[in-house]
Amino acid sequence: MSDVSIFLTTDRLVLREFTPDDAPLLADLDADPAVMRHLTGGRPTPPAEIRERVLPRILAAYRQPPGLGWWAAQRRTDGVFLGWFEFRPVRAGDPREVELGYRLHRSAWGAGYATEGARALVHRGFTELGVERVVAATMAVNAGSRRVMEKAGLSYRRTFHQDWPEPIDGSEHGEVEYALTRAEWARATDPAAATGAPDGGRL
Template identity: 65%
Template sequence: MGIYLETDRLVLRQFTEDDVDNIVELDSDPVVMRYLTGGRATPVEEVRDEVLPFWLAYYERGEEVGFWAAIDKATGHFLGWFHFRPRSRDPESGVELGYRLRRDAWGKGYATEGSLALIRKGFTELGVERVFAETMAVNAGSRRVMEKAGLRYVRTFHQEWPEQIPGDEHGDVEYALTRSEWQAAAG
């Protein structure tokens, strides 16, 4: 079946090896990477040899979770990506929702729209019991998306990162939504 999902304005599709340049361009914007690497770009070799093969492996295993390229339905332009996947280090925690969009796509509701579609798919088609997302506590934009998608603040926590990023002294936050909470809200 493959990973494919449509919303009013987005097509979420499987990545292909032809997407290397899209990912490199996205990860080259220091503002996009601010809360991830402190603004450092992801080298093309890392995208080509590590990141993209890791994402493509989800499709090869036939999983319906993983990584989606976000495409603007009206223009066909690459806007960024979403992930919706169990976290290997703690599968009991649920399915992790994540997103990274080009700066010119920010503030237009795309992150919320894609997140809502993935949450709905998870709860209605994939048997997901809990969706969670994490970000740096100081990342107000990402926190707003989580809230608009129906996730609620769970906790603030501190973890070790390989490099210091301005703001990480405030920790990270987790937001989550259970299937029963989602069903009650849909009511």
């Protein structure tokens, strides 16, 4: 991985910038109907759309501002591509509010990778990138994604409905938004700080 820019590493993951050569990896990920179930109803993203629209958008997002965008997730032990994480501004160029997202291969489900990557991004955002609020959204019926949001520290905020040109099964129940502010994260990370106890509570 010497020819790519590594963003961060966790116990089991390497998150790196995408490159123009990654189109086949993205196309393979989006070809799995189970992966796309709560996005398109299972319809794959055409490879041409990956090359001409999806990947160029990903590459253009880096450094606007620095440290935010989409990150290819690879397993540290063998470099296998597991999917991607999104951590990008809700409003272009403004790092104060960012959207958290993730899309992983089915083979990576249930192993805690999504939670591990999401937590690492939240920590990086609040400690280094000037993020004040993290938001995430998914279909209300997507229980797996909702669990990841909760394990990453986000909490349910609202249910909302959108007009989709091609509704998919479950869309009638709407979308849910989860969020976490820097202050909430700080209290959860260091409860003693919220009580005002000195030296982390050691009196």
